């Protein structure tokens with residue numbers, strides 16, 4: 259099966275969930291099931307959405323036109339990591355290639371250093387949720403220092419455009435953060451002429 | 457205003473029309489009003505979606521995830537034209553840059569040569585509909601032999617994936633046709649980080 263067919267089917271199924279006014283709880287179960295199906299095979303991500311760079315990359319694969327959800331390819335080069343950050347919306351992380359470690363970070367009410375909380379190590383095919391009900395502040399890093407790792411993320415909004423925060427590990431102080439995306443073009447999932455001619 | 461903001465707003469408004477279960481008649485009036493707004497300024501089309509080639513180009517700008525409508529940039533190089541073709545779904549053509557001539561082609565029931573019918577010459581900012589109620593079979597050509605012309609088309613489906621026909625001008629004989637698209641990536645309309653930071 260062509261990879262784009264897989265990604266297109268996933269996005270159409272996610273759109274149907276959005277059209278059904280799915281609750282956050284349902285996104286984190288039904289959406290997780292869909293994402294688990296997507297990352298069960300690593301044969302569909304376009305190469306241009308899998309390239310690492312001098313820092314970790316966030317490539318938008320699809321944004322719902324009403325900005326109800328988005329799908330993003332996160333690429334960690336060897337040893338790369340995010341700053342400590344929050345999301346403010348539900349999220350789903352599905353491991354596609356390599357492994358990553360997500361560490362919850364807990365602010366100290368007294369303004370001292372942030373403390374690590376729950377730690378998840380993700381292996382290919384695994385899906386974990388992020389939300390205010392689980393944890394919203396974390397740091398994510400490539401589990402490997404000698405190769406890239408890639409995970410596919412879904413969020414309950416246009417994550418690249420949501421005003422959120424990064425945090426100083428020494429004090430927990432928040433700084434405004436809008437991540438944007440690294441790509442100015444997203445995959446064209448809609449040219450079915452070759453499938454239809456086959 | 458950044459061009460991508462204009463295109464994004466157009467696509468969001470078209471999506472709201474689709475969500476309202478708009479009739480074909482309403483698409484051809486309300487959708488036409490939206491498209492007239494989009495082509496009123498020629499400051500928003502990404503250069504990569506405006507390049508001519510050895511034959512006319514069809515660059516997908518957006519496809520609705522449920523394939524209820526799409527938006528395509530058609531680029532005619534100097535003197536280029538389409539074959540005689542049909543659409544099978546409603547369409548809207550908005551002239552962005554240069555001029556084009558659309559000529560209705562009428563089959564001869566006896567299998568003789570097709571005859572030209574209605575002729576439309578489009579100038580920048582103009583929008584015309586295509587549908588079974590107006591005419592569905594036509595040929596489109598660049599009005600100019602010395603420069604490219606570009607029009608923005610909307611259709612009631614994923615036009616690049618719809619099985620339709622091209623016609624032999626001498627006999628009216630139909631041959632199956634699925635146009636596809638020339639681009640493997642579409643513009644990323646969703647990175648609002650620069651707007652939000654401004």
Ligand SMILES: [Fe+3]
Pocket residue numbers: 343344345396398
């Ligand atoms: Fe995160």
Ligand SMILES: [Fe+3]
Pocket residue numbers: 541542543594596
């Ligand atoms: Fe046409």
Ligand SMILES: [Mg+2]
Pocket residue numbers: 273277471475
């Ligand atoms: Mg919708």
